[in-house]
Amino acid sequence: MKESSQSEAPRRLEGKHLGMACCWALGLATLVTWNCMLTIEDYYYKLFPNYHPARLLTLIYMPFAVVSMAILTYYESKIDTRKRNLSGLILFFLSSLLLLLLDLASSGKGGIGNFIGICAIACSFGVADALLQGGMSYLAGLAASGFLISALRLLTKAAFEKSPDGLRKGVILFLVISTFFEFLCILVYAFLFPKLPIVKYYRLKASTEGSNTVSADLAAGGIHINHGDENEAKLHERLSNKELFFQNIDYAVDLILIFVLSLSIVPGFIYEDTGSHQLHSWYALVLITMYNACDLISRYIPLVEFLKLKxxxxxxxxxxxxxxxxxxxxxxxxxxxxxxxILLISFLGLTTGYLTVCVVTEAPIGYKGPEQNALGNLLVLCVLCGVFAGVALDWLWLIGEENEGGHYLPSRGVVRCEEESPLVALVASLVGKYKKPKGIMIKRPRCRSSHFFSAKVL
Structure with missing residues (x-):
């Protein structure tokens, strides 16, 4: 018995750093394509100024993620983890490829048809998100996807800013890099990750505790186990999903409230309700990048034991x-x-990442492998429910706005221009009308920090 424990100890450490790198990359892949869509919203606002893309795409994405996650949580003990994760990665890759091909086929044109196509792709992102987030838990990589994608978006925007059609060229390069990364992650999970000794050790441990979901991953790593009856008996000994939920209901509420607040502000409020300031078209991207950077940094704070809130x-x-x-x-x-x-959005990112990690690392302590897997799926479902509620409540920021969107509204005779001079708003009003107006009233909106002016035809 002593020899067995001594042989297992070094085995657990073999491939530890490579395994951490793979987990980080796979966590990055979990949300990289969705973060791509969020960080090119400046491009979508140019193509679809009437449709509130930052708010609407997120709102369309979430029902598919929540419903898919609810189904997967209910059947989690019967779903093969390997098939689930590979399906999610492949769906992310195909969806991001379609997003790229749609832009190339339409030559970067707007219109309701192209917007419906983008909405359909957002739905597939939601299903892929549910497949991956519940199938594996890579918290640092999830946060890194937001920060790295935001940083990459800033670089591509800067590289093509002064070239003709530079915004679209930057977006295309951005999507190509993201799509290629998703393809690489499929290869990593399919051929490298299951063969790492440390990964095989923990999956074998989960299998001996009664889990039936890791057999395909073990087989991919060269370990073939067949003790279905024994695992079935152990599975019946584990706590039910209902019992797990009520034992951890405070953690579930924590996660829901964390993401209700965060997603009621990011990204819709940032893109539409904060004005332009001196940074102009860079302002929203800088805010998104700061949020994601602080979210990433804060997820490592609980690694310091005395800084972790338990x-x-x-x-x-x-x-x-x-x-x-x-x-x-x-x-x-x-x-x-x-x-x-910028300071406020940074604090929001810090608290989001820190509190999320504290909750999801404390909740599974004391449970067996299959119970931890079930609880993980329940907590991810709570996260997605919080995100869904947040993006729905995000629309409340629009209540009381005088004009909705940065475009000409012929029904009201109002035009809104993102410029610092009222003269531009006046000219835009003249161009927007087919007949010569009797007069124009220039009015600054209530938000003092915004450089929007409304020009109303009298």
Whole structure:
């Protein structure tokens, strides 16, 4: 018995660093394509100015993610993990490839047909997200996908800013890189990851505790096990999903509230309700990048043991106190400059990542492998429910706005221009009308930090 334990100890450490790198890359792949779609919203606002793409695409994406995750959570003990993860990666790759081909086929034109096509691709992203996020948990890689994609978007935007049709060229290069990365991750998961000794050790451990979902992954790693009856008996000994949920209901509420707040602000509020300031078209991208960077950094803070928040009551208090950020964002957008907004969005990212990691690492402690897998799926479902509620509540920021969108509204005789001079708004009004107006009233909106002006034909 002693010899067995000594042989297992080094085996657990073999391939540890390569395994961590693979987990990081696969976590990156889990949301890289969706983050791509979010970070090219400046391009979509140019193509589809009337449709609120930042808000609408997220709202369309979420029902498919939530429903798919709910089904997968219910049947999690019967679904093969390898097939689930590979299906998610392949679907992400095909969807991002279709997004690229759609832009190339339409030559970067707008229109309702192309927008419907992009919405359909967003739906497939939702299904792929549910397949992957519940099938594996790679928290640092998930956050890294947001930051790296935002940084890459800034680079491609800067590289093509002064060239003809530079915005579209940057987006195409951006999508090509992201699609190729998804393809590489399919190869990593299919051929490299299951053969790592440390991965085989933990999957074998889960199998001996009664899990039937890892047999295909073990077979891919060269381990063939057949003790279905024994595992079936152990599976019946585990806690049910209902019992797991009620034992961890405070953690579930924490995750829902964390993402309700975060997604009610990012990305819709950032793209449409913060003005342009001195950064102009770069402003929203800078805010998104700062949010993702702070989200990534904060996910490593709980690695320092004394900085990790473990108290269940403490987590709930911290989560509820974040809702004070709602009036803070409102008054910052209305009265303050871009520096305060960048500081505020950074704090939102820090608290989102930190609290998420604290919750999902504390909740599974004390459970067996199959129970941890089931609880992980339940917590991911709570995250997606919170995201869905957040993107729906994000539309409430539009209540009370005088004009919806940055485009000419013939029914109201109003045009909105993203420029710093009222003269441009006046000229745009003249161009927008077929008949000569009697007069034009220039009016600055309530949001002092915005450089939008409305020109109303009298």
């Amino acid at each position: 108290s269940r009551k403490g987590l709930m208090i911290a989560v509820l106190s974040r809702f004070l950020l709602i009036p803070a964002f409102y008054f910052t957008a209305k009265y303050s400059d871009q520096g305060w907004m």
